[in-house]
Amino acid sequence: MLHIPILRHGAPYRSIDTQRVAHYRTREPFVELSMANPGLIRRDLLRQREVREKLAAFPTSVLLEMCRRAADYFMNDTLPVGDETQTPDEYVRQLSATTGMPHVLVRKNMKKIYGAMAEMESVIAGLTRGLDLSILDTGHGMHEGHAVSFFPRTDSLGVVLPSNSPGVHSLWIPAVAMKIPLVLKPGGSEPWSPYRIAQAMIKAGIPAETFCFYPTEHAGANEILRSCGRGMFFGDSSSVGKYASDPRIELHGTGYSKVVIGEDQIDEWEKYIDVIAASIAENGGRSCINASGVWAPRHGREIAEALAERLSKIVPRDAEDPEAQIAPFANAQVAARISAIVDAGLQEEGATDVTAKYRPERLVEKDGATYLLPTVVHCESPEHALANREFLFPFASVVEVEQERMPEVFGPSLVVTAITEDEALINRLIASPHVDRLNIGPIPTMQIAWDQPHEGNLFEHLYARRAFQRAAAGSGK
Amino acid sequence: MSSGTATDIAARSKAVREALDAHVREIIEWHFNPETGCPFWLDYASKLDWDPRREIHSYDDLRRFGNFQDEWLRGGPVRRWVPKGLADRPIYVFETGGSTGVPKSRISIEDFRIDYELFSETLPDEFFPKGSDWLMLGPSGPRRLRLAVEHLAQFRGGISFCVDLDPRWVIKLIKWGEMAMMERYKQHVIDQAVTILKAHPNIRCMFTTPKLLEALCEKVSLKKAGITGVFCGGTEMTPQFHRFAVEELMEGAYFAPTYGNTLMGLAVHKPFDPADNYAIIYYPPTPRAVIEVVDPDQPSLLVGYGETGRVRLTTLTREFFMPRFLERDEAERQEPCETYPWDGVRNVRPFSRLQTSVVEGVY
Known part of the structure; x- marks a missing residue:
């Protein structure tokens, strides 16, 4: 071996x-x-x-x-x-x-x-x-x-x-x-x-x-x-x-990364569904920069339906399959526990697993491997237990919330992709200590720029600046 | 001198077993005789419908007592454990456990001295020179370790310097997540040890725990400090730690790992053999103590040689009788060897089924 x-x-x-x-x-x-x-x-x-x-x-x-x-x-x-x-x-x-x-x-x-x-x-x-x-x-x-x-x-x-x-x-x-x-x-x-x-x-x-x-x-x-x-x-x-x-x-x-749509863009939500789906599901939904929430002032159910329909097409495939998009769990018990947590959250009123009608089970087995299939939950309020959760598979809650409550209601969020041109909302996001990485416009949460820091600046973590003055050579004579 | 053949070891094992059975009869007679026994066992016997003095003839007969319960050792009156035959002697009480709740207490008179004198016979004089001084770097307080190591040093003609460590405080710090404070406490202990070593060049031998040994060797070279023999124990040692200690910490000093506790005494390490690949193999001081490995689900059954099970201890001295105590450790059962022609244990570690409730610190 x-x-x-x-x-x-x-x-x-x-x-x-x-x-x-x-x-x-x-x-x-x-x-x-x-x-x-x-x-x-x-x-x-x-x-x-x-x-x-x-x-x-x-x-x-x-x-x-x-x-x-x-x-x-x-x-x-x-x-x-x-x-x-x-x-x-x-x-x-x-x-x-x-x-x-x-x-x-x-x-x-x-x-x-x-x-x-x-x-x-x-x-x-x-x-x-x-x-x-x-x-x-x-x-x-x-x-x-x-x-x-x-x-x-x-x-x-x-x-x-x-x-x-x-x-x-x-x-x-x-x-x-x-x-x-x-x-x-x-x-x-x-x-x-x-x-x-x-x-x-x-x-x-x-x-x-x-x-x-x-x-x-x-x-x-x-x-x-x-x-x-x-x-x-x-x-x-x-x-x-x-x-x-x-x-x-x-x-x-945990990232709790989010896609946020402002009042000014929400009626055109369909234009952004590709960006949202990619943010949720790319890399098998396993990254902290995957979106686990879609926060919008209205049209939550329609957005959730559209995402569910799209993401439910993702199915387990062989590891060698170039179309494979999700990974199985190395430990099947972990997958079962995660699925049980989602089910327990759904017991609380105000949330629906919108993907459920597109696929019979969330927890599935294929060729001896255990998978959790993409899951989109619609939450009627940000206070719901499933509104701000993140799991190691493509999971997102679509949460309806008034724009006035953004971004305070988000809690700490590693990446926020804000689909809005509303300067007041953008300024509030820029000023928020809870938002780590901020994308303005329809940029997938997964998209990174090499010249941008991630969750803290490594240079500042490793180096400190000191005050420094040096007299010209010979000036002490 | 033994030839070490399997047949010879088997013959010697048989003789050891016969001696053990005779020893069991003697100990049972002592502890259950109303003239000499302790109140606990005499009271215990009064509730039985059989007489241990009549019906216990061999080690195997001890199964009639079931398993010794550690709860019996928590709380007083501690004098119920003092045999009447020894009641006029000065009594020590030593504790084990106790990071939370009531610790287990065991009375002692001479056992700790006898155990360590027997252990002394296993230490090579070349590395633990007679007349040299010792450093005892480990827990003292309610434990017998400090007195025992001090006696070992005195028995070998030396003087023991002591640096204390309070393991109950360390366990609390770990439980509270105060790792930085634990580190500072450990350094406080090590700093004292370094000071003593530098000030007293006649110190050649030491006792310490695995983690304190590592920490000490970060501060001093054992070789430069003049240490030629290290007796190590107190907590679990893995084969990898054993190798690491021998290859990287000892610098030629002798490493003597031990397994034991206040209840049983001291089990010694099988002499180093490269074929063992640093497995840590212990043999108990039979007939004063027996270590067995039993099926965790059916603790009346021994596992086969090489198989894993729960450690069961039996102590058979005139001061203390503890039949078939299920320890919070697991190990593999080890075959008798030439030096110790009776059962031993290999690679003792915390019993996996209880591991969540066991916290081991620097001690």
């Missing part, structure tokens, strides 16, 4: 403690992971300063060039995976085997990761607002006529990763170009992407020591976040709460 080792500052280490990850359909063990004990992680991380100094010695321009090359290697080359090798096609098949994600969606995510590496200069320019990147080499310089100086807040970035969608890996990759080594804890069923990204980077010339890769249990994940000066944590609402008061850790929890 294929074995994926720990990477201890780039050096493979085979642990006695292993965990086997099963194929999503056959439930047969598919890959074995070496598991890191917390003490080993702590001990390795005593070297953080030394490792950062080695990475920081590379000029940023060289690191950007290495990232570009790494993008190509990630996308096209055969790279090591444990003692074996992995072609790009094998990566797609292996990732699909343990997560259930259809090949076509894996390939889309692969392109997203490729994009993050290939477009690293744009990404960093966006995050630093066009800073002359040689300032990261010297620590100080001039920016827009002002003296600036930045210093790293940490010697490494610890990242506790999810398994839901490989696209999230594009979020931490820029740390390398910003000279901050990585300490990665992969998601339980998705070790493939972070391992392959690290291998592509190493092949491109990034020092292998830059990458620690620790499959580990909760205690090990806690050690990573505790030992690294800065961290990123991906998890559901209950798990991110534990770190809510720790400013060192950037949290990526």
